[in-house]
Amino acid sequence: MENINRSIRCSVEQCVHHCSTCDYCSLDKISVGTHEDNPSQEQCTDCLSFTHN
């Protein structure tokens, strides 16, 4: 049975860690970072645990 972490919602279906049957991450924990010098909105943040399928 696939792990579903209901504390981490995620809609990135292209990630290998995405739950196949619902919009959650399957990892126990993730890392979040930014690609901006001075992040000011949600688009500035990135899931650093993302792994392409």
Ligand code: SF4
């Ligand atoms: S690792 Fe990040 S991008 Fe991948 S399913 Fe989990 S929260 Fe989503």
